[in-house]
Amino acid sequence: MAGDEETANTLEATPTWAVATVVFVLIVISIIIEYLLHLLHKYFHRLKRKSLIQALDKIKSELMLLGFISLLLTVGQKPIANICIPKSVGESFLPCKSSTFGHAVEETKCSDQGKVSLMSREGAYELQYLIFVLAMFHVSSCVLTFALGMAKMKRWESWEAETRTLEYQFSYDPRRFQLTYQTSFGKRHLKCWSDNRLLRWPASFVRQFFNSVSKSDYFTLRHGFIMAHFAEGSHFNFQKYIRRNLEKDFGVVMGISWWIWLFSVFVIFFNAHGFYNYLWVPFIPLVMLLLVGTKLQGIITKMCLDSHDKSHVVRGTLLVKPSNHFFWFNWPQLLLHLLHFILFQNSFQLAFFTWTWYKFGLRSCFHHETEDIVIRLGMGVIVQILCGYVTLPLYALVTQMGTSMRKAVFTENVVKGLKKWRAKARKNLALRNHPHSARLSLDASLETSLSLGTSPSFSGHDASFSTVDFDRPSDDAEYVALEIREAQKAQGETNA
Numbered sequence: 001m002a003g004d005e006e007t008a009n010t011l012e013a014t015p016t017w018a019v020a021t022v023v024f025v026l027i028v029i030s031i032i033i034e035y036l037l038h039l040l041h042k043y044f045h046r047l048k049r050k051s052l053i054q055a056l057d058k059i060k061s062e063l064m065l066l067g068f069i070s071l072l073l074t075v076g077q078k079p080i081a082n083i084c085i086p087k088s089v090g091e092s093f094l095p096c097k098s099s100t101f102g103h104a105v106e107e108t109k110c111s112d113q114g115k116v117s118l119m120s121r122e123g124a125y126e127l128q129y130l131i132f133v134l135a136m137f138h139v140s141s142c143v144l145t146f147a148l149g150m151a152k153m154k155r156w157e158s159w160e161a162e163t164r165t166l167e168y169q170f171s172y173d174p175r176r177f178q179l180t181y182q183t184s185f186g187k188r189h190l191k192c193w194s195d196n197r198l199l200r201w202p203a204s205f206v207r208q209f210f211n212s213v214s215k216s217d218y219f220t221l222r223h224g225f226i227m228a229h230f231a232e233g234s235h236f237n238f239q240k241y242i243r244r245n246l247e248k249d250f251g252v253v254m255g256i257s258w259w260i261w262l263f264s265v266f267v268i269f270f271n272a273h274g275f276y277n278y279l280w281v282p283f284i285p286l287v288m289l290l291l292v293g294t295k296l297q298g299i300i301t302k303m304c305l306d307s308h309d310k311s312h313v314v315r316g317t318l319l320v321k322p323s324n325h326f327f328w329f330n331w332p333q334l335l336l337h338l339l340h341f342i343l344f345q346n347s348f349q350l351a352f353f354t355w356t357w358y359k360f361g362l363r364s365c366f367h368h369e370t371e372d373i374v375i376r377l378g379m380g381v382i383v384q385i386l387c388g389y390v391t392l393p394l395y396a397l398v399t400q401m402g403t404s405m406r407k408a409v410f411t412e413n414v415v416k417g418l419k420k421w422r423a424k425a426r427k428n429l430a431l432r433n434h435p436h437s438a439r440l441s442l443d444a445s446l447e448t449s450l451s452l453g454t455s456p457s458f459s460g461h462d463a464s465f466s467t468v469d470f471d472r473p474s475d476d477a478e479y480v481a482l483e484i485r486e487a488q489k490a491q492g493e494t495n496a
Contacts, residue, residue: 037056037060040056041053041056044056048413049247051244051247051248051250051251051408052247052250052251054248054251055247055250055251055254058251058254058255059139059254061255062135062138062139062254062255062256063135063139065256066131066132066134066135069131070128070131070132073124073125073127073128073131074124074128076124077121077124077125078121080117080118080119080124081110081117081118081119081120081121081124082109082110082117083117083118083119084109084110084113084115084116084117084118085115085116085117085118086115086116087114087115087116090115090116090117093269093272094272094273095271095272095273095365095366096273096365096366097273097365097368126359129355129358129359130351130352130355133351133354133355133358134347134348134351134352134355136351137347137348137350137351137354138256138344138347138348138351139254140347141343141346141347141350141384142250142253142254142343142347144384144388145253145343145384145387145388145392146246146250146253146388146392147388148385148388148389148392149246149388149389149392149393149396150243150246151389152388152389152390152392152393153239153242153243153393153396156218156239156242157239159215159218159219159239160222160237160238160239160240163219163222164235168219171317172219172223172316172317173316174232174315174316175315175316176315176316177313177314177315178313178314179312179313179314180307180308180311180312180313180314180318181308183216183220183314183317183318184215184216184219185216185217185219185220185304185317185318186304186308186318187216188214188216188217189300189301189304189305190304190305190308191203194301194304194305195305200298200301201294201298203301204294204295204297204298204301205290205293205294205297207297208290208293208294208296208297208390208391208394209390212293212297212390212391212393212394213393213394213397217300217397218397219317220304220317220318220320221300221303221320221397221398221400221401222238223317223319223320224303224319224320224321224322224401225238225322225400225401225405226238227319228321228322229405229409238400240411241400241408241409242396242397242400244408244411245396245399245400245406245408246392246396248406248408249336252336252340253336253339253340253343255340256344257337257340260340260341260344260345263341263345264344264345264348267281267345267348267349267352268352271352271366273365278367278369278371278372278375278376279371279375281349282349282375282376282379282380283379284345285342285345285346285349285379285383286379286382286383286386288338288341288342289339289342289383289386289387289391290386292335292338292339292342292391292395293386293390293391293394295328295335296335296391296394296395296398297394299326299327299398299401300398302326303320303321303326303401304318304320306320306321307319307320307321320401322400322401322402322403323401323402323403324402324403326401327399327402332399332401332402333399335395335399336395336399339387339391339392339395342383342387343387346379346380346383346384346387349376349379349380350376350377350380353367353373353376353377353380
């Protein structure tokens with residue numbers, strides 16, 4: 001009878017219409033998911049959000065990687081089960097206190113030798129569920145975190161718009177002099193504990209929970225960034241620059257690095273009974289997140305102290321100087337990698353809890369204690385909310401205060417226009433330097449002049465250096481003009 005039941009579970013004893021129906025449903029679901037991702041790709045392309053398109057491609061590649069791991073488990077079920085180990089080794093590092101939980105059927109090869117399988121076929125099958133749940137939790141966790149961060153930073157748009165009002169220009173008039181501690185930024189950060197490192201760290205730890213990014217912080221850091229990289233009084237849109245950088249960082253966070261995989265293996269290994277991992281593993285992401293938030297708050301305070309030490313009297317407002325030395329190892333991007341690690345480990349622990357609940361029940365040996373359930377769920381939810389709504393906005397603002405600005409300073413339209421200008425300049429220079437290109441150069445100049453709507457005489461100034469094609473006006477286009485004018489001047493001197 002047992003043999004008949006085993007035969008009934010194979011495709012040989014399954015109606016063809018049932019197999020065809022299941023295959024058809026799976027294909028339809030796959031096509032729908034692929035079509036939805038395609039629509040999302042087209043939507044980002046229409047909005048000219050290249051960074052989000054790259055993040056979407058990263059999601060696809062990670063899902064493909066996890067799918068490939070699942071496929072390897074399916075193909076390798078039998079070979080893995082045929083790897084035999086001694087019973088004493090097989091009964092060590094068990095997740096359950098007692099080995100009476102769920103014994104799987106051993107392979108004949110191992111049972112004949114008095115040994116057990118390295119992993120049974122049923123165990124490999126259950127592990128595939130963990131991979132699927134992990135993929136869903138990782139994507140959902142990253143999207144939710146950045147959605148919370150963007151919602152918190154929504155009010156920065158009104159702060160950026162306020163920088164163009166007469167009231168702001170009057171308040172930050174460079175002709176006005178005031179003491180550093182009289183500025184709103186100085187009042188917030190120049191406290192009695194600011195100079196003492198032992199007191200500054202606890203104060204920065206507490207501050208991240210209460211108005212972590214104030215309006216004075218945003219205005220002062222924005223002013224310092226613009227003064228370091230642009231001209232005074234420039235109307236650079238700092239809020240859009242932060243948003244573009246955050247979109248690029250989203251693509252980084254969506255990936256899974258090899259060292260993060262190694263730590264995940266470490267977590268699985270210490271899930272054995274006796275390590276009491278529920279008392280310390282769930283706290284690792286939380287402690288790291290609080291440490292990052294404390295460091296970010298400390299950087300703002302140190303920038304204020306640095307400016308105060310240089311001058312006690314300021315023009316207009318306190319001027320902070322961006323520098324890498326405020327960050328750990330002079331590396332601002334390290335904070336991004338730490339957030340990446342925190343998000344993945346938090347989603348991994350939530351996925352592991354959900355998987356064990358679904359496959360073995362809520363009161364299984366994986367989380368037999370009530371404290372285990374409360375700690376894992378509580379820490380997972382706290383880290384998710386704290387990272388998205390508190391730490392991420394703080395990270396987005398403070399990490400712009402490194403020594404150099406990032407590529408996102410130019411919009412996609414400006415980058416596209418610069419690439420066109422560069423290609424035209426190279427082409428015209430190549431034609432001019434060729435000994436037999438007089439006629440070709442004249443034709444190229446005429447063609448360029450006609451496309452500009454000017455006379456052929458304008459070609460003497462090399463029209464390709466006089467225009468950048470933009471699909472639409474951009475707030476950042478004015479910052480490209482200086483570079484183009486310098487190129488024009490250099491080219492004119494060369495022609496002369």
